[in-house]
Amino acid sequence: MVTGGARLSGAVKVVGAKNSVLKLMAAALLAEGTTTLTNCPEILDVPLMKDVLEGLGCTVTIDRDVVTIYTPEEIKSDADFDAVRQFRASVCVLGPLTSRCGRAVVALPGGDAIGSRPLDMHQSGLEKLGAKTAIKHGAVVATADKLTGAHIALDFPSVGATENILTAAVLADGETILDNAAREPEIVDLCSMLVEMGAKIEGAGTSTIRIIGVDKLHPTTHEVVGDRIVAGTWAYAAAMTGGDITVGGIAPVHLHLPLQKLRLAGADVETYETGFRVRMNGRPVAVDYQTLPFPGFPTDLQPMAIGLASVSDGVSVITENVFESRFRFVDEMQRLGADATVDGHHVVIRGIEELSSTSVWSSDIRAGAGLVLAALCADGVTEVHDVFHIDRGYPQFVEFLNAIGANIERVTA
Numbered sequence: 509m510v511t512g513g514a515r516l517s518g519a520v521k522v523v524g525a526k527n528s529v530l531k532l533m534a535a536a537l538l539a540e541g542t543t544t545l546t547n548c549p550e551i552l553d554v555p556l557m558k559d560v561l562e563g564l565g566c567t568v569t570i571d572r573d574v575v576t577i578y579t580p581e582e583i584k585s586d587a588d589f590d591a592v593r594q595f596r597a598s599v600c601v602l603g604p605l606t607s608r609c610g611r612a613v614v615a616l617p618g619g620d621a622i623g624s625r626p627l628d629m630h631q632s633g634l635e636k637l638g639a640k641t642a643i644k645h646g647a648v649v650a651t652a653d654k655l656t657g658a659h660i661a662l663d664f665p666s667v668g669a670t671e672n673i674l675t676a677a678v679l680a681d682g683e684t685i686l687d688n689a690a691r692e693p694e695i696v697d698l699c700s701m702l703v704e705m706g707a708k709i710e711g712a713g714t715s716t717i718r719i720i721g722v723d724k725l726h727p728t729t730h731e732v733v734g735d736r737i738v739a740g741t742w743a744y745a746a747a748m749t750g751g752d753i754t755v756g757g758i759a760p761v762h763l764h765l766p767l768q769k770l771r772l773a774g775a776d777v778e779t780y781e782t783g784f785r786v787r788m789n790g791r792p793v794a795v796d797y798q799t800l801p802f803p804g805f806p807t808d809l810q811p812m813a814i815g816l817a818s819v820s821d822g823v824s825v826i827t828e829n830v831f832e833s834r835f836r837f838v839d840e841m842q843r844l845g846a847d848a849t850v851d852g853h854h855v856v857i858r859g860i861e862e863l864s865s866t867s868v869w870s871s872d873i874r875a876g877a878g879l880v881l882a883a884l885c886a887d888g889v890t891e892v893h894d895v896f897h898i899d900r901g902y903p904q905f906v907e908f909l910n911a912i913g914a915n916i917e918r919v920t921a
């Protein structure tokens with residue numbers, strides 16, 4: 509239950525990124541021994557990934573923000589069990605299992621609310637490295653006697669495919685060149701950890717990554733990179749509520765474009781070495797957005813951009829280029845009174861002064877958070893349902909919001 513009208517003001521600190529920690533946990537499969545990850549977010553997907561790794565033979569402990577993973581010499585290659593099906597990100601065990609075991613069976617999750625998410629680039633990348641892959645009985649199966657470095661060019665800079673190719677190539681024979689690689693900060697974080705484990709990687713954060721395979725990796729202790737999507741959510745919350753929020757725990761360069769857009773919308777944005785402050789006085793001005801792979805505007809902040817546009821002065825056009833069905837969220841925004849029209853992968857929004865409270869339903873992590881922010885801009889009390897989605901990606905979301913002035917009551921999980 510979200511009571512609208514509050515102006516958010518205060519300081520928040522973000523912890524490690526969901527989209528990094530899960531991949532780093534999977535990378536621990538690459539080295540026998542104990543890997544320690546610090547600055548981990550306390551979100552539902554972390555214990556889900558623990559179940560996945562334990563199903564493969566690891567021992568995992570979660571102690572607040574520290575996750576410790578013991579990987580035995582022999583691990584199982586078969587991840588065809590329920591824990592894997594529960595969440596999409598578990599597909600990131602495919603690369604490590606293929607390179608460590610020469611075989612991987614990874615169950616495919618069911619349909620996704622943000623669009624179809626095929627694995628063709630993951631498969632073709634592994635095939636270039638010498639594996640055979642197929643989809644069999646609802647699982648992706650990869651087998652390889654030996655992986656050998658290759659020149660791979662991705663059709664699209666897919667985050668997941670880049671990660672699986674990286675985690676397979678680090679133990680392959682010889683050199684792999686990966687062109688049109690994803691450049692997200694979470695990819696750089698994964699490469700940093702792999703290098704700490706003894707991998708040879710150059711070019712992380714650029715479109716071409718060079719990997720020289722090594723025989724063996726060793727475990728490490730690694731701090732997870734700050735969550736730019738959570739940090740961006742706070743930035744947009746400040747702008748939407750005419751607030752003043754200082755966010756710590758994040759390199760502002762990871763949010764360069766989203767913060768630039770907020771300046772165009774009229775916000776006063778100051779950046780520091782490990783954080784930023786967003787202040788908004790008066791009504792925001794309409795701004796256009798296009799989601800693109802990093803350093804473009806992140807698709808995961810698209811609901812927040814739509815939320816801001818809905819209460820801005822003027823017309824915004826928001827174009828989704830990464831996921832096909834991500835505008836399902838717009839239906840819920842319309843229920844809140846937003847003047848939004850979807851046309852293919854564009855949505856045209858005519859900003860109004862205030863949204864109107866009602867009941868809305870979250871369809872994914874980011875849409876859920878976006879609806880809570882929108883509800884803060886509505887008159888009266890809005891019920892946001894299916895908030896378990898939010899718990900998968902935002903640690904203590906309600907607590908943080910209430911600490912900076914929101915009026916939100918959690919009724920059930």
Ligand code: UD1
Pocket residue numbers: 526527528530597623624625626627628629630631664665666667668669801807808830831832
């Ligand atoms: C990751 C993030 C997600 C984010 C997305 C884009 C995690 C757990 N999730 O998802 O939050 O929104 O990056 O920044 O890190 N595609 C194919 N074939 C493939 C692989 C991808 O067609 O083999 C398509 C997808 O359907 C999608 C686009 O490429 O349309 C981008 O997907 P990708 O970058 O792979 O996203 P994920 O790694 O799934």
